[in-house]
Each structure stands twice: as structure tokens, then as C-alpha cells.
Amino acid sequence: MRKHTRRVLATSHIAGQLDLLDRLVETASELDVDSVMIVGDLVGTGGVHRADAYREVFGKLGALRVPTFFVPGAHDAPLDDYLREAYNLELTFPMLHGVHGTLAFAPGHVAVLGMGGEIGQTGGREERERLYYPEWAVEYVLKVLDELKDYEKIFLFATPPAHKDWDGGSQAITTLINTFAPTLVVVDAPRRHHAEVGTSLVVAPGRLSEGDFSIVDLRRRKIEAGNVR
Structure with missing residues (x-):
């Protein structure tokens, strides 16, 4: 494993597609990546017991053997099940890092922070039927950013x-990007896309439920599209 984070494999919306997740794990081992970033719905919305579904997904992510960071999507509710299984599997696989409302560190003095679920302008927090957070909640949870001025x-x-x-999109996220200038922002969106927001590279890497992922070279600021189908 490199001492610096340069090549990132990013994807979104696994949605319980375990066969495609197995292929992603196999593909990642051949691509010489330093870390993996996953955003959006991890499990599907079918009748599988939620805790079992999370356990399967996290167990497969543990096979990546590189630092892996993730946040849940709006359908990864209730939050209690998600957090319990994420914590248990992070103890088993130390390279797994859930960063929903918190942070973890990647190689090379890099702080990875995130917030899952849907982020909107109105209403209160919802964590039972779906994950929804008003913009003020995101700004409050991520106030730790003020202490990370020396980190990429x-x-x-x-x-x-x-x-x-x-x-x-969320204006609170745009404000956080413009204020703290992260090198990379990975988001979930229905189609693969990337854009510059301020000095930050914002990437919707494609959805794994459709086989898609992207490789982001942080130093060259280049993006390669990939598919595991």
C-alpha cells in the first residue's frame, strides 16, 4: 500500500447487487488503487433482513484490502441497523471506514469526511424509514472541518x-466545498458526471448497480470510466 493517496476507485449505489460487488472487488485488485470510496444506497429495498444485507455487503468490502470509505444512501434505513453492522465489520476489517457524519484518515495526511442520506433544505432528521437530513444538520455535524486546515x-x-x-443538489454541500476546498468530492447521481466546483473536483462516478465505477487520479486530476459487467 502506498504512503500517499493518489489513485481512488469510486462508485455509488451498490443497492444490494452482490454479484457486481464481487466483480468490483476482483477488478480493484488489478487496478493499483490506493483507496476505494463508495456513496449512496448500499443494500437493496427487497425483503432481505436489513442487518443480514449490511453484513453481506460489508463482508465483501472487507475483501478489498485497501482503505475503503463509505456513506449510506437515503434507503439505508433504519440507521441503527446500518451503524451496528458497520461498527461490527469495521472491527473485523480495519481498512473499512464508515464516515457518515464523521471522519477517517487515508494514507498521506488525507482526511475523508462524509454525510449519507438525502440532504434537503426543510424538515427535520429522519432515520427510521429513510435517511434524511436538513442542511443545518450537515453543517453542524461537519463543523470538525475547522480543525483540519492542515489536511488534504x-x-x-x-x-x-x-x-x-x-x-x-444541496446548497450546504456547495458551501462546504467552497469553504474548505477538498481535493475530491464523490457524490451519488443517476448518471456518471464530473465538474469543477471552486477548486474541487466533484465526481458522480456511476452506479455499481449498473456496473459502473470511476478511477480518479488526484494528482493529474484525470478520471477513467470503468464497468464490471
Whole structure:
């Protein structure tokens, strides 16, 4: 494993597609990546017991053998099940890092922070039927950013920023990006896309439920599209 984070494999919306996740794990081992970033719905919405579904997904992610960071999507509710299984599997696989409302560190003095679920302008927190957070809650949870001025930063969000290229984006995320200038922001969106927001590279890497992922070279600021089908 490199001492610096340069090549990142990013994807979103696993949605319980375990066969495609197995292929991603196999592909990642051949691509010489330093870390893996995953945003959006991890498990499907079918009748599988939620705790069992999380356990399967996290167990497969543990086979990646590189630092792996993730946040849940709006359908990864209730939050209690998600957090319990994420914690248990992180103890088993030390390279797994859930960063929903918190942070973890990648090689090379890089702080990875994130917030999962849908982020909107109105209403209160919802964590039973779906994961939904008002923008003020995101700003409050991520106030730790004030203490990370000396770190390179990567943000993970299941909601894109407010931007002309994305529908339904969050202005709070745009403000965080413009204020703290992360090198990379990985978001979930229906189509693969990337844009510059301020000095930050914002990437919707494609959805694994459709076989898609992207490789992001942080130093060259280049993106390669991939598919595991």
C-alpha cells in the first residue's frame, strides 16, 4: 500500500447487487488503487433482513484490502441497523471506514469526511424509514472541518451539491466545498458526471448497480470510466 493517496476507485449505489460487488472487488485488485470510496444506497429495498444485507455487503468490502470509505444512501434505513453492522465489520476489517457524519484518515495526511442520506433544505432528521437530513444538520455535524486546515480533504456525499449540472443538489454541500476546498468530492447521481466546483473536483462516478465505477487520479486530476459487467 502506498504512503500517499493518489489513485481512488469510486462508485455509488451498490443497492444490494452482490454479484457486481464481487466483480468490483476482483477488478480493484488489478487496478493499483490506493483507496476505494463508495456513496449512496448500499443494500437493496427487497425483503432481505436489513442487518443480514449490511453484513453481506460489508463482508465483501472487507475483501478489498485497501482503505475503503463509505456513506449510506437515503434507503439505508433504519440507521441503527446500518451503524451496528458497520461498527461490527469495521472491527473485523480495519481498512473499512464508515464516515457518515464523521471522519477517517487515508494514507498521506488525507482526511475523508462524509454525510449519507438525502440532504434537503426543510424538515427535520429522519432515520427510521429513510435517511434524511436538513442542511443545518450537515453543517453542524461537519463543523470538525475547522480543525483540519492542515489536511488534504476528500468529501463523500449521497447527495450532490447545488450545481447547474445536477438536479436536487444541496446548497450546504456547495458551501462546504467552497469553504474548505477538498481535493475530491464523490457524490451519488443517476448518471456518471464530473465538474469543477471552486477548486474541487466533484465526481458522480456511476452506479455499481449498473456496473459502473470511476478511477480518479488526484494528482493529474484525470478520471477513467470503468464497468464490471
